Amino acid sequence: MASGKRNTIRIGTRGSKLALAQSMWVKDSIESRHKDLRVELVSIKTLGDKILDVPLSKVGGKGLFVKEIEDALLQGAIDLAVHSMKDVPAELPQGLSLAAFPEREDPRDAVISAGNLDIVDLPRGARVGTSSLRRIAQLLRMRKDLSIVSLRGNVDTRIRRLENGELDAIVLASAGLRRLGYSMRISSLLDKELFLPAVGQGALGIEVRRDDRFAVEAVAFLNHETTECAVRAERAFLSELEGGCQVPIACHAEVHGDAVRICGMVAELDGSRVIKDELTVERALPESGGTQLARKLKTQGAWEILSRIYSGS
Numbered sequence: 001m002a003s004g005k006r007n008t009i010r011i012g013t014r015g016s017k018l019a020l021a022q023s024m025w026v027k028d029s030i031e032s033r034h035k036d037l038r039v040e041l042v043s044i045k046t047l048g049d050k051i052l053d054v055p056l057s058k059v060g061g062k063g064l065f066v067k068e069i070e071d072a073l074l075q076g077a078i079d080l081a082v083h084s085m086k087d088v089p090a091e092l093p094q095g096l097s098l099a100a101f102p103e104r105e106d107p108r109d110a111v112i113s114a115g116n117l118d119i120v121d122l123p124r125g126a127r128v129g130t131s132s133l134r135r136i137a138q139l140l141r142m143r144k145d146l147s148i149v150s151l152r153g154n155v156d157t158r159i160r161r162l163e164n165g166e167l168d169a170i171v172l173a174s175a176g177l178r179r180l181g182y183s184m185r186i187s188s189l190l191d192k193e194l195f196l197p198a199v200g201q202g203a204l205g206i207e208v209r210r211d212d213r214f215a216v217e218a219v220a221f222l223n224h225e226t227t228e229c230a231v232r233a234e235r236a237f238l239s240e241l242e243g244g245c246q247v248p249i250a251c252h253a254e255v256h257g258d259a260v261r262i263c264g265m266v267a268e269l270d271g272s273r274v275i276k277d278e279l280t281v282e283r284a285l286p287e288s289g290g291t292q293l294a295r296k297l298k299t300q301g302a303w304e305i306l307s308r309i310y311s312g313s
Helices: 017-033 067-074 133-142 155-163 174-179 213-222 225-240 286-311
Strands: 008-013 038-043 080-084 096-100 109-113 127-129 147-149 169-173 204-209 249-256 259-267 274-282
Touching (some): 008 067, 017 080, 017 155, 017 174, 017 204, 017 213, 067 080, 067 096, 067 204, 096 213, 109 155, 109 174, 133 147, 133 249, 133 274, 155 169, 169 174, 204 213, 225 249, 225 259, 225 286, 249 286, 274 286
Parallel strands (some): 008 080, 127 147, 127 169
Antiparallel strands (some): 096 204, 109 169, 249 259, 259 274
16 A cells, blocks of 8 residues: 555544544545555644634634644644645645545535525525625625624534524535535525635645655545646635635636636625636646736736735725
């Protein structure tokens, strides 16, 4: 199998139901592929898990759902980390790398609503729950009359607030709902051409110590090249814009044959101005394409928006 033979691999994961489901899938896949290898899950609480009463955009910083896990990886307490790629900052800590990108789930955002209504059919002034600035900007772009309510917590907690009548609708990642077996709860899916997903949404990433050849080789079979290509393009876009959870940035890439089509967006917090564009590059140059698109948006006014948000003015 892999160099530097070991018989156990420890996966670091957040303790939420979704994170554990994703990590369990990776564990089962590795054990199925490598019959002589035992995989253990190590639950690690991140800062983003601890702070639930404040929108992430107000907490500040990057890597709120990965830093503690990456620290454990660097210290050798775990061998792998399984992340939702939308939570992973564009720049990784020195010594770490992403060794595999399993095949992507549906990247779209999903609406769960009272009465099973789509966003456009909700009553005027409907209360919609989300704490994502990207979602807020695009929702208000669609419907200025909506009342956006800050919503944090795990999937079950968010759905419960809807069922309790506190909200008329909530917006969540379709991928998470599907992985938890909640597909039947989805009222509608938002068209990714009109409502751009977060960078890496729907994709998982397996992070390792760069020099741990055993771990790298153990998960190599899980890599889906098309997913990797698309996610690397999106992450290059994010990196060029120095983005994090405190700004409304969106990007989605799709591979078509030998080409990658990349769509990106930067918006004002209230959706009053949206700068959106796309370009297509060779499949061999996904990161170059993501960087080019980000620079294109900067010249169209995106950097003016971002600079103002970053400075807090």
